[in-house]
Amino acid sequence: MKRWIAAPADPGAVATLEREGFSSFMARILAARNIRTGEEAKRFLNPRLEDLEDPVMMKGMVPALARIRKALENRESIAVYGDYDCDGVCATSILYLALRDLGARVQAYIPDRFQEGYGLHEEAIRELYARGVRLIITVDTGITALRQAETARSLGMDLIITDHHQPPPELPRALAVVNPKQPGCPYPDKNLCGAGIAFKMVHGLLGRVPEEFLDLAAIATVADLVPLMGENRILVHFGLKQLQNPRRPGVAAxxxxxxxxxxxxxxxHLGFQLGPRLNAAGRLETANAAFRLLTTADPEEARKWAEQLETLNRARQQLCDEIAAAASEEIDRHPEWQTQPSLVLAGEGWNPGVIGIVASRMVEQHYRPTLVIALDGDTAKGSARSIPGFDLYSGLKEIADLFDRFGGHTMAAGFSLPAGRVEDLRRRFAEVAASRLTPEDLRPRIVCDAEIRLDQIDLRLAESMAALEPHGLGNPAPKLFVRSAPLLESRTLGASAAHLRLRIGSPEHPLTALAWRRGDDIRCLAQGVRAVHLVGRVQINEWNGAKTVQLELDDWRPAHKIPSVSQR
Known part of the structure; x- marks a missing residue:
C-alpha cells in the first residue's frame, strides 16, 4: 500500500500568506512549494520576463561573452558543441541560430551516441581544429572534460564550457566555465537546464531577453526534468504561450x-510528446534530424524531418517495450533481487539509447534506485534513475572507482564501465542504497498538498488552481485529499477494461473521478464499498464547448479504513 504523506508546509509561511489575502487552501499549496511571502506568491502566480536575472551574474559569463564578441568581430570560425538529447539539441539550436543571426561563421557539432558516446571528445576537437575552428562553445556538456580542455589548449583553441551538470572537484582549464552550480558562482538560480544556460548566454550577447528562443528553452526545460520554479517557470510559462502559435517551421511541424x-x-505535452520525439533521433541514430528540424526555415523540409522523427519515435517505443520485457524477465529469474534496496539490470545487445527510459519504467514498477546497463562485449554503458530520498549522483560517487566515467543529477545519471565489473557494481550499489534508505523509503509515496471537502471541488476552484501551472518537477499538479467521499457508482473504461471511473458525492451533484490503469480495482469496489478516501488532482474537462470539473485519482482506499496521511 502506498504511503500518503502531507506535503511539508511551514505554518508561519501559511499564516503570512493568509494575512496577504490568500485562502487557507491556496496558502498551504503555495507554502508547500517553499513560497513564504505575498510578494513571492505574486511572482510565482504572475510570471514576468522582467524577473529573469541578469546573465552576467553567472560566473564565467563576462569572459565568455567578451571572447564570443571578439570572434564575431574577427570573423573567426566558431563551433557549438552539444549533446544528443532533447536538452542538448535545443541548446545547440538556440546558440547556433543566435550566432548565425549575428553574422558568425558558426557550425554545430553533436557527437554520435553510438560511435563517440557522451561528452566532449578529443578526436572531435582535432577535427574541428582541422576545419579551421578556433573557438568551441559547449552546451549541456563539458563540465568533466579535463583532458579534452588540455587538448584544446595544446592546439591553441579557446574553449568555453557551458553546462548544468554537477561539477567535479577539479574543473577543466577552459577560457571560461559557465555553470551556476560551480563553486563561487553568485547566480541565484542553480536549476537551469543546458538550453536554459544557452538562452542566458544569448540574453547576454543581445543585451535583451531573446524571446524568439522561448519555445526551445521551454521544451528543453520540461524534457530535462529540472524543477519548474524560479527562472525555469518563467521560461516555460512564456514558452508555452509562444508554442500555441509557433513561428518556427520545425516546431510547428x-x-x-x-x-x-x-x-x-x-x-x-512538452514532456511526454514533443520532448520524446526530439530525443528519438539521438537515441536510435544521430541527433542530426532533430537539429535540422529545429534550425530549418523551410516548412517543407521541416515536415520531412518531423516525419523522420515520428518514425524513429515509434521504433524507440517498440525497443523500450522489448527491453523492458527482457528486464522484467531477468527480475523474475532472480527473486532475491526483490529484497534488495536497488536494482542493477544488464543485457547484451540492449540499445544504450533507450535504457534510461527503461530504467524509469523499472523505478515505476519496483520503486528502487535502478541501473540499466547495455552490454556490448567487454564494454557496458548504463543509465540510472532514482526515487525521492536517494541522491543518485552522490551514491554513484561512493563507488566511482568502478566506472570509466559517470555523471548526472540527484534523480538521473549515466555511466560506463568494463562489463566484467557489473556484478561488483550490483553488490556495491546495493550496499550504498542499503546504507541510505530505510524500509519506509522503499514504499511508494504520494505527497498530498491539502485536504479538501468534496463540496469545495467546483469549476471555480479548478480555474483558480490553473494559475499554478505549468506543472512539472518541483511544482507538480496539487494532489488533494478527500475524506469519506460517498460512492455512487463504479465501472471500468477502455476496450480492455484497464481504467476505473467512479461517480462520487451526492446524486444531485455527482463528481466524476478517473483512475488510469486501475481497472482491476473494480473487484474490491464491488464488495460493498459505500464510501472512499481519495487522493487526486482537480481537472477541467471540456466537451462540446461545456466545461465540467473532474478528479484524476492517484490512489484510493475504502472509507472503513482509517485514512493515514503522515507528516513524513
Whole structure:
C-alpha cells in the first residue's frame, strides 16, 4: 500500500500568506512549494520576463561573452558543441541560430551516441581544429572534460564550457566555465537546464531577453526534468504561450506530427510528446534530424524531418517495450533481487539509447534506485534513475572507482564501465542504497498538498488552481485529499477494461473521478464499498464547448479504513 504523506508546509509561511489575502487552501499549496511571502506568491502566480536575472551574474559569463564578441568581430570560425538529447539539441539550436543571426561563421557539432558516446571528445576537437575552428562553445556538456580542455589548449583553441551538470572537484582549464552550480558562482538560480544556460548566454550577447528562443528553452526545460520554479517557470510559462502559435517551421511541424495542432498545450505535452520525439533521433541514430528540424526555415523540409522523427519515435517505443520485457524477465529469474534496496539490470545487445527510459519504467514498477546497463562485449554503458530520498549522483560517487566515467543529477545519471565489473557494481550499489534508505523509503509515496471537502471541488476552484501551472518537477499538479467521499457508482473504461471511473458525492451533484490503469480495482469496489478516501488532482474537462470539473485519482482506499496521511 502506498504511503500518503502531507506535503511539508511551514505554518508561519501559511499564516503570512493568509494575512496577504490568500485562502487557507491556496496558502498551504503555495507554502508547500517553499513560497513564504505575498510578494513571492505574486511572482510565482504572475510570471514576468522582467524577473529573469541578469546573465552576467553567472560566473564565467563576462569572459565568455567578451571572447564570443571578439570572434564575431574577427570573423573567426566558431563551433557549438552539444549533446544528443532533447536538452542538448535545443541548446545547440538556440546558440547556433543566435550566432548565425549575428553574422558568425558558426557550425554545430553533436557527437554520435553510438560511435563517440557522451561528452566532449578529443578526436572531435582535432577535427574541428582541422576545419579551421578556433573557438568551441559547449552546451549541456563539458563540465568533466579535463583532458579534452588540455587538448584544446595544446592546439591553441579557446574553449568555453557551458553546462548544468554537477561539477567535479577539479574543473577543466577552459577560457571560461559557465555553470551556476560551480563553486563561487553568485547566480541565484542553480536549476537551469543546458538550453536554459544557452538562452542566458544569448540574453547576454543581445543585451535583451531573446524571446524568439522561448519555445526551445521551454521544451528543453520540461524534457530535462529540472524543477519548474524560479527562472525555469518563467521560461516555460512564456514558452508555452509562444508554442500555441509557433513561428518556427520545425516546431510547428513537430506539434502537428504529435497530433497537437490547434490544441491548448501544457507542460505535459512538452514532456511526454514533443520532448520524446526530439530525443528519438539521438537515441536510435544521430541527433542530426532533430537539429535540422529545429534550425530549418523551410516548412517543407521541416515536415520531412518531423516525419523522420515520428518514425524513429515509434521504433524507440517498440525497443523500450522489448527491453523492458527482457528486464522484467531477468527480475523474475532472480527473486532475491526483490529484497534488495536497488536494482542493477544488464543485457547484451540492449540499445544504450533507450535504457534510461527503461530504467524509469523499472523505478515505476519496483520503486528502487535502478541501473540499466547495455552490454556490448567487454564494454557496458548504463543509465540510472532514482526515487525521492536517494541522491543518485552522490551514491554513484561512493563507488566511482568502478566506472570509466559517470555523471548526472540527484534523480538521473549515466555511466560506463568494463562489463566484467557489473556484478561488483550490483553488490556495491546495493550496499550504498542499503546504507541510505530505510524500509519506509522503499514504499511508494504520494505527497498530498491539502485536504479538501468534496463540496469545495467546483469549476471555480479548478480555474483558480490553473494559475499554478505549468506543472512539472518541483511544482507538480496539487494532489488533494478527500475524506469519506460517498460512492455512487463504479465501472471500468477502455476496450480492455484497464481504467476505473467512479461517480462520487451526492446524486444531485455527482463528481466524476478517473483512475488510469486501475481497472482491476473494480473487484474490491464491488464488495460493498459505500464510501472512499481519495487522493487526486482537480481537472477541467471540456466537451462540446461545456466545461465540467473532474478528479484524476492517484490512489484510493475504502472509507472503513482509517485514512493515514503522515507528516513524513
Amino acid at each position: 513537430l506539434i502537428k506530427s504529435a497530433g497537437l495542432d490547434g490544441r491548448p498545450l501544457t507542460s505535459g
